[in-house]
Amino acid sequence: MNNELVEKIKANSDYQELVSKRTSFAIKMSIAMLVVYFTFILTIAFSPATLGTPISGDSVTTIGIPIGIAIIVFAFILTGIYTKRANGEFDALNNKIKQAIKED
Amino acid sequence: MQMNRIFLFLILGSIAAFAGGAIEGVVEKQSLNMSAIVMFVIFVGATLGITYWAAKRTKSAKDFYTAGGGITGFQNGMAIAGDYMSAASFLGITGLVYLKGYDGLIYSIGFLVGWPIILFLIAEPLRNLGKYTFADVAAYRLRQTPIRTLAASGSIATVILYLIAQMVGSGKLIQLLFGLEYEVAVILVGVLMMLYVTFGGMLATTWVQIIKAFLLLSGTTFMTIAVMTHYDFSFASLFSHATELKGIEIMSPGGLVSDPVSAISLAVALMFGTAGLPHILMRFFTVSDAKEARKSVFYATGFIGYFYILTFIMGFGAIVLVFQNPEYLDLAKQAINGGSPILGGNNMAAIHLSHAVGGDFFLGFISAVAFATILAVVSGLTLAGASAISHDLYASVFKKGNADSMAEMRVSKIATICLGLTAIILGIMFEKQNIAFVVGLAFAIAASANFPVLFLSMYWKKLTTRGAVIGGSLGLATAVLLVILGPIVWVDILGNAEAIFPYKYPALFSVTVSFASIWFFSITDKSHDAQKEIEAFEAQYIRSQTGIGAEGASEH
Numbered sequence: 001m002n003n004e005l006v007e008k009i010k011a012n013s014d015y016q017e018l019v020s021k022r023t024s025f026a027i028k029m030s031i032a033m034l035v036v037y038f039t040f041i042l043t044i045a046f047s048p049a050t051l052g053t054p055i056s057g058d059s060v061t062t063i064g065i066p067i068g069i070a071i072i073v074f075a076f077i078l079t080g081i082y083t084k085r086a087n088g089e090f091d092a093l094n095n096k097i098k099q100a101i102k103e104d
Numbered sequence: 105m106q107m108n109r110i111f112l113f114l115i116l117g118s119i120a121a122f123a124g125g126a127i128e129g130v131v132e133k134q135s136l137n138m139s140a141i142v143m144f145v146i147f148v149g150a151t152l153g154i155t156y157w158a159a160k161r162t163k164s165a166k167d168f169y170t171a172g173g174g175i176t177g178f179q180n181g182m183a184i185a186g187d188y189m190s191a192a193s194f195l196g197i198t199g200l201v202y203l204k205g206y207d208g209l210i211y212s213i214g215f216l217v218g219w220p221i222i223l224f225l226i227a228e229p230l231r232n233l234g235k236y237t238f239a240d241v242a243a244y245r246l247r248q249t250p251i252r253t254l255a256a257s258g259s260i261a262t263v264i265l266y267l268i269a270q271m272v273g274s275g276k277l278i279q280l281l282f283g284l285e286y287e288v289a290v291i292l293v294g295v296l297m298m299l300y301v302t303f304g305g306m307l308a309t310t311w312v313q314i315i316k317a318f319l320l321l322s323g324t325t326f327m328t329i330a331v332m333t334h335y336d337f338s339f340a341s342l343f344s345h346a347t348e349l350k351g352i353e354i355m356s357p358g359g360l361v362s363d364p365v366s367a368i369s370l371a372v373a374l375m376f377g378t379a380g381l382p383h384i385l386m387r388f389f390t391v392s393d394a395k396e397a398r399k400s401v402f403y404a405t406g407f408i409g410y411f412y413i414l415t416f417i418m419g420f421g422a423i424v425l426v427f428q429n430p431e432y433l434d435l436a437k438q439a440i441n442g443g444s445p446i447l448g449g450n451n452m453a454a455i456h457l458s459h460a461v462g463g464d465f466f467l468g469f470i471s472a473v474a475f476a477t478i479l480a481v482v483s484g485l486t487l488a489g490a491s492a493i494s495h496d497l498y499a500s501v502f503k504k505g506n507a508d509s510m511a512e513m514r515v516s517k518i519a520t521i522c523l524g525l526t527a528i529i530l531g532i533m534f535e536k537q538n539i540a541f542v543v544g545l546a547f548a549i550a551a552s553a554n555f556p557v558l559f560l561s562m563y564w565k566k567l568t569t570r571g572a573v574i575g576g577s578l579g580l581a582t583a584v585l586l587v588i589l590g591p592i593v594w595v596d597i598l599g600n601a602e603a604i605f606p607y608k609y610p611a612l613f614s615v616t617v618s619f620a621s622i623w624f625f626s627i628t629d630k631s632h633d634a635q636k637e638i639e640a641f642e643a644q645y646i647r648s649q650t651g652i653g654a655e656g657a658s659e660h
Contacts, residue, residue, distance in 0.1 A: 003643075015649075022649070065206070072413060073409065083223070
């Protein structure tokens with residue numbers, strides 16, 4: 001990639017939009033996953049009894065079980081949301097950038 | 105104290121489990137299991153057929169390393185999940201749930217949460233910048249020789265440590281399941297793996313992995329449904345029966361992560377380690393573009409998450425159907441230690457469960473699947489190691505990028521055979537050794553040497569060759585040193601009274617050392633080369649974001 005092309009792409013408004021949107025989206029999604037996971041793991045480290053609370057009065061099932069399963073499902077849903085937006089909106093922007101370069 | 109020791113062993117056992125070293129200690133050889141052998145022979149026959157088919161389509165180095173780049177996102181997701189769901193992730197996590205209940209779930213979650221992060225931050229730039237190995241990305245704008253040497257060392261170290269765990273685990277597992285001699289089992293795994301990889305390259309390795317992932321997911325789904333039919337699909341009654349047998353503690357966190365430093369350090373090792381495993385990273389080059397790479401992670405996360413939920417239910421299934429079941433009781437051990445030990449140890453819980461729900465035939469099926477799993481995982485590992493040798497060391501460092509594709513492919517085949525022989529020899533050498541530290545170390549190296557260099561090369565403009573080489577090497581050295589000085593090697597293996605480094609997982613410290621020294625030695629690097637490397641970032645960043653100029657699929 002020569003300097004001229006680099007400058008041209010950098011100046012392309014679609015490119016700027018793509019980079020800023022995707023970067024902020026990827027960071028937000030990563031933070032969401034990290035916050036959920038570290039809250040979980042630090043709850044266990046500092047207060048293990050919390051997740052051992054029964055879901056209802058005489059039940060043996062603890063709230064830790066639905067919470068744990070929910071984290072697994074949450075991780076999967078996050079990848080789904082990201083993939084959908086990136087493969088749709090971001091790739092559309094990306095194609096516009098590629099088209100713009102081809103045209104001249 | 106004794107409890108702590110047992111726990112430590114368990115935690116490590118399950119780390120090892122993830123890789124394959126699930127069964128520790130001396131195991132007794134079982135009588136020949138015919139249905140398992142017949143099903144395994146069918147699997148081997150089918151996979152050798154695939155290898156023959158793949159060999160005809162593997163003509164260039166690109167085909168060899170990346171299956172021609174034509175794997176779909178769904179197929180690759182299945183293959184990635186297959187790499188992750190090793191025989192003993194299946195046996196080890198089920199065994200951990202069987203023994204400790206909820207703690208097994210905590211463990212699985214740690215292994216899963218790295219995947220979304222890989223998707224958001226790594227998958228796309230990796231696919232857009234790389235060709236065959238992750239070193240392609242790290243060395244994109246930095247000096248080839250030192251960076252490739254560093255990345256290849258990190259890759260080969262990770263692969264060999266992993267292979268040791270796999271080979272030892274597989275030898276013992278096969279001894280137990282099929283009644284074969286340990287050496288015979290190790291040699292059989294080594295030879296089959298060499299055949300798949302040498303002749304079929306990535307195409308065969310990927311399809312072997314996909315078939316195995318399918319068989320493993322089907323088998324475990326069946327087992328889970330079979331368990332749940334005993335309880336009319338009511339989790340409440342499954343759990344309440346399990347707690348009657350094992351006590352109410354199994355429903356709560358039990359001490360897997362007791363202090364915050366260990367908790368965070370383990371989380372860092374699992375997250376960053378996963379994102380630095382060469383055999384996993386390599387899979388992203390088998391798809392045609394970034395779009396398929398994203399889909400791969402989406403499907404992989406789904407399969408892996410589903411699988412972990414199944415292992416949790418199967419662990420409870422084993423509590424109700426295997427625990428205290430006289431059929432699976434190890435009488436000899438019980439006579440010595442009391443309690444209700446099961447044959448082959450806790451990691452055999454899933455295997456006994458398969459017998460409890462499906463009889464001899466299904467036991468045979470699950471045993472064959474476990475064997476297939478080992479084969480598929482060692483094949484992927486070996487291919488990644490061979491690529492580091494042929495693509496990074498031979499073609500880029502030794503031949504300075506002027507190797508022709510055919511010669512490079514020949515070197516990678518020779519490297520595959522050498523790695524296969526190394527794996528067999530190490531597998532036999534380590535039979536009676538305590539290998540509990542091996543996979544923990546592999547993860548620590550992947551997290552401390554491979555990941556920081558890869559990640560910063562993608563995102564940090566001011567990274568220079570000097571920073572990456574010094575920082576990556578220090579990260580690697582710190583990880584190795586802290587594992588040696590830590591409780592597992594220093595106390596349990598070397599027999600010292602007290603560990604010099606008190607934590608089991610060094611990742612928090614070694615990853616910090618790595619990032620900090622990469623930063624320091626990069627910003628203080630005022631050389632002319634460093635200036636050029638910084639200037640080259642813009643063009644690299646544009647390619648990583650847009651894929652303009654990225655490697656495409658080959659024409660087939």
